[in-house]
Amino acid sequence: MNPLNRFVQQSRDAMKLDFGAIIDGLNRRHGNDKFRLVRRNGAMIETVPSIGALNILKYLFTDAEIVNTIWPLLHNLAAIYRNPFQQHIFSQLMRFSILEKVVSDRREIDQFFEHNKQHEKIRRMPLFWLQWHMAKCSSGDFLAAENLLEQGYTEARNLESTARKKFDRRQLDDRRAKFLMLRAATTLREGADLFRDFKEACELTEKVLRQDDPQHYPFETLKGIVHAFNERSHRLLDVHRPIVEQWIDTLGNYARRRFGMLPRGYQTGAARAALQESGFPPAD
Known part of the structure; x- marks a missing residue:
């Protein structure tokens, strides 16, 4: 199964949009089965593997359009109890290593993180700050990168004080070591x-x-x-x-x-x- 294929209901829950209806409308305008980039097959949304999602994003959308689509999705997902599929979407879309494949404008990358910082639940996540830190490392802003990583440690301590259990710092510690050597x-x-x-x-x-x-x-x-x-x-x-x-x-x-x-x-x-x-x- 193409990993990009998803159930209509799952996509609707995450985005608060009825993508099945949108795709049906595109098919009606173009003629049935003529709109082939993304199609609906019953309860499934399917993409064309030979085209690939990265190429669709890179060549059909601007950096601003991509960022302004992703951050509301992350806000929607942050506000709910996430099932495994939704958690996978959330964690993957939060990753800078994925964002940088389709967004190269540094201002838009900063906007992505600034928008997400406004959501309290995202702001409390240590790994959100780690991703922002990685973005600043990529641009060579090491002072900002160090401060952002330290904020990740601060949020880890805050989580420990409220949850009363140890936060797994392996990713933070590994990233700190990588940062020092970079x-x-x-x-x-x-x-x-x-x-x-x-x-x-x-x-x-x-x-x-x-x-x-x-x-x-x-x-x-x-x-x-x-x-x-x-x-x-x-x-x-x-x-x-x-x-x-x-x-x-x-x-x-x-x-x-x-x-x-x-x-x-x-x-x-x-x-x-x-x-x-x-x-x-x-x-x-």
Whole structure:
């Protein structure tokens, strides 16, 4: 089944629009079954796989039109108790990595996050701030990116105080480590500041690796640490350089041991590639 195909009722609930009726109207105007980009088949809305949703969005709609369609949808979904399908839509549409595939205008990207910040339930989500942080990293605004990520940690603490249970910070911690190394590799940080960045990044990555159910992303963070060291080790003080090198060696060897805990499939393949590029190829 094409993953873009959805039940009419599910789309209606999410968007507060009757897409089945809209598609029926398009078919009537164009002649039955002549409007082929999106079509209705009984209770299902179907897209044409060979065309693809990304191409439809990139070539038929402006950045502003896309943003002004997505944020009301997210507001609608944030206001309700979401079933698994609705939660999948919500989490995917919130992701910057998906947004940037179809929206390139930085002003519209900022508008996307500014609109969503206005919704209290979205504003309280730590991972909303993480996505905005990633958008600012992409544009090179590291000061804003750091502040936004810190707001994510603040919201995590707020959730813990109200829900009285620990918030899983793995994504925040991993992103913090990635951010430190991205900034180190692309700016003029040096000396003691750069030393502290490497120290925190190594500690956070080890912390993420030690937790249950490891995934591929801390292995990719290790690759970023190695890359930053190769690019910027000359900006460290002579006394600090071998210390950081030892931290990386210890972290890399630990990551190799944790590799065997990953589930087979994509996770293993992505982690293996990251370890090999980092100079710590797994034994098996």
